[in-house]
Amino acid sequence: MAEPPGAPHRTTGSTLLHPLSALLGIPLDQINFVACQLFALLAAFWFRVYLGPSHVSSAVRHAFATLFGIYFAVFCFGWYSIHLFILVMMNYGIMNMASIPNIHRYSFVVAMGYLTLCHISRIYIFHYGILTTDFSGPLMIITQKITTLACQLHDGIGRQAEELTAEQNRLAVKTRPSLLEYLSYLLNFMSIIAGPCSNYKDYIAFIEGRHVHMKLLEVNWKQKGYDRLPDPSPTGAVMYKLCITLASLILFLTLTKNFPVAYIINNEFLEKTSFLSRLGYLYVVTQAAKPKYYFAWTLADAVNNAAGYGFSGVDERGIFHWDLLSNLNIWNIETATSFKMYIENWNIQTAAWLKRVCYDRAPWYPTALTFILSALWHGIYPGYYFTFLTGILITLAARAIRNNCRHYFLAPTPLKVAYDIVTWVVTQLAVCYTVAPFVMLAVEPTIKFYKSMYFHMHILSILVLLVLPIRPQARSVRRPQNQVTQNSVKNKDK
Numbered sequence: 001m002a003e004p005p006g007a008p009h010r011t012t013g014s015t016l017l018h019p020l021s022a023l024l025g026i027p028l029d030q031i032n033f034v035a036c037q038l039f040a041l042l043a044a045f046w047f048r049v050y051l052g053p054s055h056v057s058s059a060v061r062h063a064f065a066t067l068f069g070i071y072f073a074v075f076c077f078g079w080y081s082i083h084l085f086i087l088v089m090m091n092y093g094i095m096n097m098a099s100i101p102n103i104h105r106y107s108f109v110v111a112m113g114y115l116t117l118c119h120i121s122r123i124y125i126f127h128y129g130i131l132t133t134d135f136s137g138p139l140m141i142i143t144q145k146i147t148t149l150a151c152q153l154h155d156g157i158g159r160q161a162e163e164l165t166a167e168q169n170r171l172a173v174k175t176r177p178s179l180l181e182y183l184s185y186l187l188n189f190m191s192i193i194a195g196p197c198s199n200y201k202d203y204i205a206f207i208e209g210r211h212v213h214m215k216l217l218e219v220n221w222k223q224k225g226y227d228r229l230p231d232p233s234p235t236g237a238v239m240y241k242l243c244i245t246l247a248s249l250i251l252f253l254t255l256t257k258n259f260p261v262a263y264i265i266n267n268e269f270l271e272k273t274s275f276l277s278r279l280g281y282l283y284v285v286t287q288a289a290k291p292k293y294y295f296a297w298t299l300a301d302a303v304n305n306a307a308g309y310g311f312s313g314v315d316e317r318g319i320f321h322w323d324l325l326s327n328l329n330i331w332n333i334e335t336a337t338s339f340k341m342y343i344e345n346w347n348i349q350t351a352a353w354l355k356r357v358c359y360d361r362a363p364w365y366p367t368a369l370t371f372i373l374s375a376l377w378h379g380i381y382p383g384y385y386f387t388f389l390t391g392i393l394i395t396l397a398a399r400a401i402r403n404n405c406r407h408y409f410l411a412p413t414p415l416k417v418a419y420d421i422v423t424w425v426v427t428q429l430a431v432c433y434t435v436a437p438f439v440m441l442a443v444e445p446t447i448k449f450y451k452s453m454y455f456h457m458h459i460l461s462i463l464v465l466l467v468l469p470i471r472p473q474a475r476s477v478r479r480p481q482n483q484v485t486q487n488s489v490k491n492k493d494k
Contacts, residue, residue, distance in 0.1 A: 012134060013076040029076075033133040033193065036072045037299050040189050043068060044306035048234075052308070053209025061207050062180045068189035073138060076193060080135040084142055087114050088186050091146045095176060100158035107150035108357070111143045112376065119379040137194065140377060144197035144353045145186050149173065151357050152200060165360070171199050190307050194300035196327050196349035198309075206309045215313040232314075234305040237322035241302040244330070248295035251288075259288035261439045265448045278452060279429060286432040289439060297327035297347075325349065337423040339391075339398040342431055350374070368392055378438075386437035386446050390458065394430050397461035400468040433457045 011028040017035055021028040051061055073081040091107050098106045115136075122136055155164055156172035164172065177185065177200070185203050205211040216229050263269055264282055273281070304310045305322045312324035329345040336342035344351060358373045359366045375388035409419035433453060437446040450458070 012078045012080045013074070014078070029133045032076045033296075036076055036193050037296075037303060040068075040072065040193070040303045041299070041306055044190060044303050048306065048308040053207075058208050059180060062184035065188035065190065065207075066180070066184045069187040069192040072189055073135075073187070073192055076133070077135040077138070081138075083114075083118055083135055084138055084187070084192075087111060087139065087142060087146070088183065090114070091150075092179065092182055095150065095153070095182070100154060103158070104147070104150040104154040104357075108147050111146045115139055115143045116376065116380065123380070136379070138192050141191065141195040141197055142186050143377065144195075144350070145200075147357045148197060148353060149177075149185065149200045151361070167356075168360070171201055171356075173200055177204075190304045190309065191300065194296050196297070196300060196304075196325050197353050198304075198325055198349070202324065203309070206307075211309065212311045215311055232311065232320040234308060234310070234322050237310075237320075238302045238305045241298050241305065245295055245299045245302065248291040248298065251291035252295055255288045256291055259285045261285050261289060261436070262445075264436070265440075265445050265452065270452050275454070282432045282436065282453075283428060286435065293347075294328065294330060301326050335424065336427050336431075337420050338402065338427055339395055339430055342427055343391075343395075350377075367395065371395075381441040382443045383437035383439070383441040383446050386450075387434055390434045390437075393461045393465075394434060394457060396470075397464040398427075398430075400464055400470055404468045430457055 011032055013029070013032050015028065017031050018028055021031045024031070047061075047064065051064055053061070070081075070085075073084055077084075087110075090110055094106045094110060095103060118136060118139055122134065152168075152171050152173045153176065155168050156174040159172075161169055161172075181204065184207065185200055188203075191198070202211065205214055212232060213229060216232075264278065264285055269281075270278070301310065301323075304325050310322045310325040312321045314320050327347055327349050329348070332345040333342060336345065354370050354374055359370045362369045371388045371392045375384045378384045406419075409415050434457070436449055440446050440449065
């Protein structure tokens with residue numbers, strides 16, 4: 001996002017790279033962000049090679065990861081980074097003093113409350129996003145980690161194993177972390193700038209050198225001709241993700257600037273174009289807005305992989321995968337034939353966090369509460385709430401259509417292909433329609449946009465919900481773990 005006139009190359013962090021910012025014509029806050037991530041990439045390679053678990057103790061690895069993370073935060077955000085440290089220490093106190101039955105509640109309220117206050121202050125400080133990257137991004141990731149750990153600590157100490165789902169039992173934390181472990185998990189250099197959020201047990205296993213072997217032990221390597229566990233290298237995965245990062249950067253510097261989102265509510269544009277033309281341009285500008293997210297999230301994933309973190313296992317063909325921390329699946333996003341499929345492959349780790357701290361634990365209306373929490377987590381800009389409230393409506397309508405109609409189009413093959421094409425087009429346009437306010441932020445441009453679109457998706461969704469029968473959602477009942485399948489929770493929203 002380009003800066004408005006009168007605010008050239010602003011940043012709350014270091015001005016060391018201002019000459020480079022002026023030379024490239026790119027805002028200094030973005031230059032600082034990219035510089036820190038590239039330096040983190042180099043540090044991650046060094047960390048894996050020279051500070052591996054076989055060379056140094058876990059304490060050294062924790063300390064190095066924490067100190068570098070703190071330095072990156074201060075470099076990028078200056079004194080605003082103090083908000084990160086205040087929130088971390090406040091919740092460390094809660095984790096050690098609160099009773100286990102309430103630890104997840106207190107941590108959630110304090111973390112989300114502090115984040116919301118900071119979001120409110122940003123409206124007055126940065127005036128609807130003068131800075132593309134500011135301290136709120138890391139604060140959002142830290143909030144995810146704090147609440148994730150609190151819930152998993154509550155599961156591990158405050159609940160019986162038979163009360164948990166299989167996933168909750170696998171991720172449950174049995175002991176409170178030390179201060180060094182806590183700081184390392186929340187502030188490590190690999191994820192402090194752009195995330196993603198990961199589970200505490202996975203992170204500790206990575207620091208202690210058990211991360212890869214834990215995944216490999218799930219496979220019988222003797223049957224595949226191996227006499228001992230292999231040692232997969234992340235280099236190939238890192239190189240592949242860096243190629244995606246480079247392509248995304250090129251698209252961001254070209255496509256994004258040539259198709260500004262604000263043009264879809266330009267008076268001249270609205271007067272001269274038909275409804276179908278506006279729909280087409282809406283799809284183009286939405287596509288043009290994606291590369292910055294592809295760039296930031298894929299680079300963050302590569303940084304973690306370079307450090308040796310993010311190994312997810314091996315498939316039946318013996319191919320190693322490094323996507324444990326991946327935040328998106330670009331192919332599935334661009335070919336999604338349902339709103340649900342699109343959401344599940346966009347910002348994957350945030351979706352996983354919402355599921356673990358809200359959806360799985362909500363006593364009622366899990367879908368609505370999850371969308372509301374997502375909006376609150378993103379901030380208080382009105383556009384976010386337009387997006388997520390619209391998302392609730394479209395999700396319910398899409399589910400109703402799928403449940404009532406899809407089985408009629410599964411055969412023969414030509415009919416199935418035609419159905420997939422139609423649902424792809426509708427899904428992509430529905431996503432564009434839903435996320436436009438997320439970029440516009442304010443109320444006035446959002447209402448103007450939806451008026452130009454005749455509120456067609458809202459109207460169609462309401463008509464679908466009025467006409468088609470809605471199958472009641474089956475609420476999952478807590479059962480002994482050996483009776484719980486991995487799909488039990490997902491079935492709530494089908």
